[in-house]
Amino acid sequence: MSILVDKNTRLLVQGITGREGTFHTNQMIAFGTNVVGGVVPGKGGQVFEGDKGNLPIFDSVREAREETGANASIIFVPAKFAPDAMYEAADAGLPLVICLTEHIPVLEMINVRSYLDRRATRLIGPNCPGLITPGEAKVGIIPGSIVTPGTVGLVSRSGTLTYEVVYALTQRGIGQSTCVGIGGDPIKGMDFIDVLKLFEEDPDTSEVIMIGEIGGNAEEQAATFIKESMTKRVTSFIAGRSAPPGRRMGHAGAIVEGKSGTAEGKIAALEAAGVRVAANPDQIVDMIV
Amino acid sequence: MNLHEYQAKRLFAEHGIPIPHGEVAFTPEEARKITQDLGGRAVIKSQVLTGGRGKAGGIKVAQSPDEAEANARAILGMTIKGLTVNKVLVDELAPGIRQELYLAALIDRGRRLPMIMASAAGGMDIEDVADKSPEKIHIAHIDPTIGVRGFQTTYLARAMNLPREVWGDFHKIVVGLYDCFKTNDASLTEINPLIITGEGKLLALDGKMSIDDNALSRQPRLAEMRDFDEEPPTEAEARRTGITFIKLDGNICCMVNGAGLAMATMDIIKLYGGEPANFLDIGGGARADQVATALRLILSDPNVEAVLFNIFGGITRGDEVARGILSALEQIDTKVPMVVRLAGTNAQEGLALLAEADMLTAATLSEAAEKAVAAAKAARETGRKS
Numbered sequence: 025m026s027i028l029v030d031k032n033t034r035l036l037v038q039g040i041t042g043r044e045g046t047f048h049t050n051q052m053i054a055f056g057t058n059v060v061g062g063v064v065p066g067k068g069g070q071v072f073e074g075d076k077g078n079l080p081i082f083d084s085v086r087e088a089r090e091e092t093g094a095n096a097s098i099i100f101v102p103a104k105f106a107p108d109a110m111y112e113a114a115d116a117g118l119p120l121v122i123c124l125t126e127h128i129p130v131l132e133m134i135n136v137r138s139y140l141d142r143r144a145t146r147l148i149g150p151n152c153p154g155l156i157t158p159g160e161a162k163v164g165i166i167p168g169s170i171v172t173p174g175t176v177g178l179v180s181r182s183g184t185l186t187y188e189v190v191y192a193l194t195q196r197g198i199g200q201s202t203c204v205g206i207g208g209d210p211i212k213g214m215d216f217i218d219v220l221k222l223f224e225e226d227p228d229t230s231e232v233i234m235i236g237e238i239g240g241n242a243e244e245q246a247a248t249f250i251k252e253s254m255t256k257r258v259t260s261f262i263a264g265r266s267a268p269p270g271r272r273m274g275h276a277g278a279i280v281e282g283k284s285g286t287a288e289g290k291i292a293a294l295e296a297a298g299v300r301v302a303a304n305p306d307q308i309v310d311m312i313v
Numbered sequence: 314m315n316l317h318e319y320q321a322k323r324l325f326a327e328h329g330i331p332i333p334h335g336e337v338a339f340t341p342e343e344a345r346k347i348t349q350d351l352g353g354r355a356v357i358k359s360q361v362l363t364g365g366r367g368k369a370g371g372i373k374v375a376q377s378p379d380e381a382e383a384n385a386r387a388i389l390g391m392t393i394k395g396l397t398v399n400k401v402l403v404d405e406l407a408p409g410i411r412q413e414l415y416l417a418a419l420i421d422r423g424r425r426l427p428m429i430m431a432s433a434a435g436g437m438d439i440e441d442v443a444d445k446s447p448e449k450i451h452i453a454h455i456d457p458t459i460g461v462r463g464f465q466t467t468y469l470a471r472a473m474n475l476p477r478e479v480w481g482d483f484h485k486i487v488v489g490l491y492d493c494f495k496t497n498d499a500s501l502t503e504i505n506p507l508i509i510t511g512e513g514k515l516l517a518l519d520g521k522m523s524i525d526d527n528a529l530s531r532q533p534r535l536a537e538m539r540d541f542d543e544e545p546p547t548e549a550e551a552r553r554t555g556i557t558f559i560k561l562d563g564n565i566c567c568m569v570n571g572a573g574l575a576m577a578t579m580d581i582i583k584l585y586g587g588e589p590a591n592f593l594d595i596g597g598g599a600r601a602d603q604v605a606t607a608l609r610l611i612l613s614d615p616n617v618e619a620v621l622f623n624i625f626g627g628i629t630r631g632d633e634v635a636r637g638i639l640s641a642l643e644q645i646d647t648k649v650p651m652v653v654r655l656a657g658t659n660a661q662e663g664l665a666l667l668a669e670a671d672m673l674t675a676a677t678l679s680e681a682a683e684k685a686v687a688a689a690k691a692a693r694e695t696g697r698k699s
Contacts, residue, residue: 127530128527129527129531130420130527134427181573184569185573188625191656191657237572237573238576240422240423268559271592273575274571274576274594275573283444
């Protein structure tokens with residue numbers, strides 16, 4: 025039915041006592057996600073009083089994993105502490121870590137990536153909305169009300185633009201297998217190719233929507249991958265055609281640098297790989313129907 | 314955040330990179346005094362955060378203190394690509410230029426590593442070199458755990474065909490530049506040109522440096538280097554309010570939550586024949602006061618003919634945004650037509666609140682863009698008639 029998260033996901037929340045951590049833990053539980061505990065260094069032994077019951081809080085991810093059998097964690101801690109949280113989750117051997125935190129310095133993320141690449145931990149984010157498998161589990165902040173179960177896989181660098189497309193799909197009765205927001209930072213965990221590969225292998229995903237934006241060359245790399253290794257249909261939209269060069273459009277990674285990272289270049293590469301590229305987000309749904 | 318040439322070069326010097334002697338002058342008289350101290354000859358260089366200073370006449374050589382004063386008088390106050398020159402760097406003249414090189418430390422996003430980029434084709438726009446003769450650009454990726462190694466600088470020096478007598482100094486400069494890059498959380502440190510002087514020494518004649526905005530909180534010294542004169546006041550105010558705002562030249566403003574959706578909204582305005590007047594991301598959970606500030610900022614642009622609100626509620630709540638729009642409209646007297654598109658969390662509540670206000674509503678993004686472009690056109694035609 026899905027990739028990365030489902031009914032078997034046993035989730036830890038790093039930073040569960042913070043404002044965002046608390047709010048979204050309740051939201052995730054309300055959606056049906058199996059949240060098994062929280063981690064806040066120094067608050068081990070305390071209890072998280074959620075809307076739907078209490079959860080144990082641990083001092084460390086390692087302890088939390090041993091006690092709860094957690095197999096994923098989500099990070100809701102400020103940028104200053106988020107790299108530590110990612111290192112800790114990887115060190116504890118969690119197979120999946122999702123980091124929502126925005127504003128982590130790039131050089132810090134280079135170190136985090138290099139550390140994770142030497143371990144069996146998959147990272148989604150940072151600076152992302154997380155992911156959601158309709159009917160099974162929501163790990164992040166994608167509104168549960170806009171999704172519906174189905175077979176379209178969706179992967180995106182943006183948050184609200186993803187909501188826009190998912191909502192339009194749902195309104196037209198087109199369900200989703202899993203929606204993954206990989207985040208808007210230049211150096212991150214899973215990139216388009218990593219997620220596309222999982223969708224290609226997932227028997228319950230019939231086709232894929234990929235939402236990219238200006239900056240970097242992840243879309244171009246994805247185009248090569250799609251051409252060489254994907255049998256499933258891919259439909260895309262690239263944001264930022266009207267963005268001026270040299271300006272960072274909100275996301276740290278969304279910048280046209282000189283001649284690289286333009287929307288035109290990405291669209292051309294995708295079209296050459298047989299991907300249908302929509303001119304505007306509303307059009308994507310028409311192309312899927 | 315981009316640094317001025319003089320700021321970048323001073324940081325280079327802290328990492329052992331040789332730079333010309335020089336000082337910053339804010340007046341022609343100061344430029345004269347500095348030139349005197351440098352021995353009577355100098356180059357006067359405008360300090361503005363844009364390229365193409367030389368072509369614009371913003372860099373002039375002075376053979377005497379008198380000429381330095383005259384040059385500084387000509388350069389100070391001039392406008393280069395919309396930016397006014399408020400200060401000049403007065404640098405000693407290089408003792409002859411035997412060769413101009415290019416050297417930079419930056420991040421390779423694809424490889425997720427820092428890299429050193431070097432070329433013997435210095436002194437020109439490196440993008441052009443990359444375009445026309447990519448074989449002239451040489452790259453060494455840096456593993457952050459071991460830093461720059463001798464074999465890498467030897468490789469670069471060989472590839473650039475540098476004379477062997479400068480290899481030792483070149484190694485020190487590359488190490489220093491990477492060190493400067495890393496210590497200061499830069500996204501780019503660039504020396505262009507790095508020259509071989511008549512005496513066979515290496516010297517960083519010009520420097521450019523960009524700091525990772527996300528690292529400024531842990532780089533307080535660099536955060537203080539921000540030149541507020543160089544930032545449009547509207548963008549500065551937006552930044553302080555926690556909104557990302559970029560001013561553009563179009564006629565239709567947009568206020569959106571989320572960077573990707575904001576870009577898509579700009580794109581669709583263009584698709585329907587309008588021109589976006591700005592990029593504006595009010596962020597997640599936008600509060601009423603932020604919305605009000607944002608609206609005031611975008612309406613301060615006299616070219617604006619319509620405003621498009623596109624809010625997709627997730628964390629952000631539609632009713633909260635609607636309250637912000639209403640409270641802003643109480644403070645601002647405007648006749649600019651407005652189109653609102655609210656979807657997601659509390660969208661219906663938001664639309665109900667806005668029903669009283671004189672605003673157009675739209676169900677989809679396409680419809681909103683179409684209405685905004687039409688409203689702008691109508692406003693323009695009414696304007697012509699009256």
